Amino acid sequence: MMEAKVVPQSAVPAIPRHVARRLTDEGNLAEIELDGQVYTLRITKAGKLILTK
Numbered sequence: 001m002m003e004a005k006v007v008p009q010s011a012v013p014a015i016p017r018h019v020a021r022r023l024t025d026e027g028n029l030a031e032i033e034l035d036g037q038v039y040t041l042r043i044t045k046a047g048k049l050i051l052t053k
Contacts, residue, residue: 020049 020043024030028043032051042050 020030020041023032023041024043030041032039032041037053040052042052044050
C-alpha cells in the first residue's frame with residue numbers, strides 16, 4: 001500500500017485571488033482584457049459572477 005505524500009504548505013504555489021467588488025469599483029461591471037480580447041465580468045443581483053465575451 002502506498003502512503004500519501006504530504007506537501008508542506010510553503011511548497012504549494014499560491015493562487016492569485018482578486019476581490020470581485022474591487023475589480024468592479026464596488027459596482028457590478030468590469031472589463032477584463034486577455035490577448036487583445038475584451039470580456040465583461042458582471043455581478044448579478046443574486047451575487048453570482050458571469051463572464052462574457
